[in-house]
Amino acid sequence: MTRKLAGERLVIATHNAGKLKEISALLAPYGIDCVSAGELGLPEPEETGTTFVENALLKAHAAAKAANLPALADDSGMSVTALAGRPGVYTADWAERQWFEGEPGRDWFMAMGKVEGLLTQLGPDTDRSCWFSCVLAIAWPDGESAVYEGRVEGQFTWPPRGTMGFGYDPAFVPAGHDETFAELPPEAKHRISHRADAFAKLVAEQFQQ
Numbered sequence: 001m002t003r004k005l006a007g008e009r010l011v012i013a014t015h016n017a018g019k020l021k022e023i024s025a026l027l028a029p030y031g032i033d034c035v036s037a038g039e040l041g042l043p044e045p046e047e048t049g050t051t052f053v054e055n056a057l058l059k060a061h062a063a064a065k066a067a068n069l070p071a072l073a074d075d076s077g078m079s080v081t082a083l084a085g086r087p088g089v090y091t092a093d094w095a096e097r098q099w100f101e102g103e104p105g106r107d108w109f110m111a112m113g114k115v116e117g118l119l120t121q122l123g124p125d126t127d128r129s130c131w132f133s134c135v136l137a138i139a140w141p142d143g144e145s146a147v148y149e150g151r152v153e154g155q156f157t158w159p160p161r162g163t164m165g166f167g168y169d170p171a172f173v174p175a176g177h178d179e180t181f182a183e184l185p186p187e188a189k190h191r192i193s194h195r196a197d198a199f200a201k202l203v204a205e206q207f208q209q
């Protein structure tokens with residue numbers, strides 16, 4: 001169902017600082033008044049779904065209901081062809097929760113290392129193709145919702161390279177590029193990323209032209 005967003009405050013329903021930065025940058029040209037789940041003190045819902053769509057909807061509905069505002073959530077992850085699409089919807093779960101300089105966080109190097117370990121076990125000629133998926137879900141307090149899916153193809157590289165981006169970016173080389181997502185400036189990532197792909201579909205359907 002389509003319900004164009006106009007003049008309403010939008011909750012960015014993520015607790016991931018890297019995603020929040022990217023979604024805020026993608027939204028910036030549209031002059032939408034945004035507030036993050038963190039700023040509103042919303043709890044981080046348990047992601048009990050088995051698909052990106054289920055989890056994105058779960059996060060968007062939870063935030064829309066709690067804040068009584070429309071909410072935009074993102075569920076995303078990396079799928080590796082030779083690993084039958086893993087870690088996929090469990091991409092975040094492959095990073096163990098750790099404390100870094102007194103702050104809770106996830107160990108992305110360890111998570112990427114787990115992928116590399118499995119690929120190495122498969123042998124030196126293993127197919128390293130992989131892709132990032134992103135599902136953006138928008139939900140309203142009355143229960144209406146819509147989902148948009150995006151994808152970007154690439155190769156899993158090791159060792160990780162680059163300091164920009166977040167999560168698995170240092171190990172992902174998008175098709176047609178030599179640099180990893182963590183070596184490309186944000187504008188370049190935003191031209192081709194799974195998130196930008198999903199976002200373009202959201203804009204086409206939900207934003208007032």
Ligand SMILES: O=P(O)(O)OP(=O)(O)OP(=O)(O)OC[C@H]1O[C@@H](n2cnc3c(O)ncnc32)[C@H](O)[C@@H]1O
Pocket residue numbers: 013014015016019044047059074075076077078091092132165166167168169181193195
């Ligand atoms: O659920 P929220 O609060 O939004 O934050 P999260 O980090 O838990 O997010 P997900 O449940 O969607 O897990 C997806 C993981 O996939 C990884 N990921 C998704 N998009 C990525 C991107 O653009 N670059 C690098 N890694 C990405 C990243 O490690 C995320 O934590």
Ligand SMILES: [Mg+2]
Pocket residue numbers: 047092
């Ligand atoms: Mg999550």
